[in-house]
Amino acid sequence: MRLPWFRTRQADYPDPMALPTPSADSAALITGASSGLGTDIARELAQRGHNLVLVARRKDKLDELAEELRSTDVRVETLACDLTDSAALDALPGQIEALGLRVDVLINNAGYGSAGPFIKLDPAAEALVVFQGPEAYVTPSWYAAKAESGKVVPTWNYAVVQVHGRIRTTDDPHWLRAQIEALTDQQEGRRVRPWHVSDAPAPYVEAQIRNIVGIEIAIFRIEGKWKASQNRPAQDQPNIVAGLNAEGATAMANIVRQRGGGEHR
Numbered sequence: 001m002r003l004p005w006f007r008t009r010q011a012d013y014p015d016p017m018a019l020p021t022p023s024a025d026s027a028a029l030i031t032g033a034s035s036g037l038g039t040d041i042a043r044e045l046a047q048r049g050h051n052l053v054l055v056a057r058r059k060d061k062l063d064e065l066a067e068e069l070r071s072t073d074v075r076v077e078t079l080a081c082d083l084t085d086s087a088a089l090d091a092l093p094g095q096i097e098a099l100g101l102r103v104d105v106l107i108n109n110a111g112y113g114s115a116g117p118f119i120k121l122d123p124a125a126e127a128l129v130v131f132q133g134p135e136a137y138v139t140p141s142w143y144a145a146k147a148e149s150g151k152v153v154p155t156w157n158y159a160v161v162q163v164h165g166r167i168r169t170t171d172d173p174h175w176l177r178a179q180i181e182a183l184t185d186q187q188e189g190r191r192v193r194p195w196h197v198s199d200a201p202a203p204y205v206e207a208q209i210r211n212i213v214g215i216e217i218a219i220f221r222i223e224g225k226w227k228a229s230q231n232r233p234a235q236d237q238p239n240i241v242a243g244l245n246a247e248g249a250t251a252m253a254n255i256v257r258q259r260g261g262g263e264h265r
Helices: 034-047 059-072 085-098 173-188 204-208 234-246 252-258
Strands: 026-033 052-056 078-081 102-108 126-138 155-170 214-227
Touching: 026 034, 034 052, 034 059, 034 102, 052 059, 052 155, 059 078, 078 085, 102 214, 126 214, 126 234, 126 252, 155 252, 173 204, 173 214
Parallel strands: 026 052, 026 102, 052 078
Antiparallel strands: 126 155, 155 214
16 A cells, blocks of 8 residues: 655654654554554554544444544544545545644554455456475586586476465454464464464454455365476486585475486476
8 A cells, every 4th residue: 555645754763663742733644443453553642642543444433433532632533545445545645634634653554354355356266376395496516417518507496386276255253263273373383382362362353353354265276396306317316415405405305305316207
């Protein structure tokens, strides 16, 4: 998303983590302010005394939040705007200027929810997902022909899987939570003290899940391909495997050992 009309000077704030001092004619502009992280940031900035301009698609949610935040004695303005609509985005600077406020803090929290482009995908269209496996540079210095004729060039070994299927989007909170917990457990499982989704407050997690679009692919074709020096003569294979292992590319070295052997496949 572009907000080209928002300008400040780095020299004004030598500490990049510092916020400018609130003033009566300045405000923090927060996009995606109607739920989740945007709402939490709005509450925090209001407590710090910043006037706010809250932007999101849902005016009713913005107005509810504005009513709550005005109890902190700051000015809170709400603007309903779909930031994926270029015309609405172009009109936003004029709307803010009409409020008589200068934006000196920008929190760009807008994202794509269920109204974004994912939901507009043609369910009959074929989707392609590419899984990149081990890959490694292969120097011609490992080839016997380098000393014999010099007629050798570098190459790149790789392994890849392409999955074809039809895409389905979902905002089912139970489905989304199951995916999030599975992914989190996979990444955290090796830690001494793993973090779990349940460690975060339930309302906070639920708010984050509402901002996620789930994607599922119904697979109907899988294609795999590898280039693992299988076109090189058998005499080159040990040198290639040893060279890859020496450079830390052990996964590709194992594939060369399994798939190599001097035959073109």
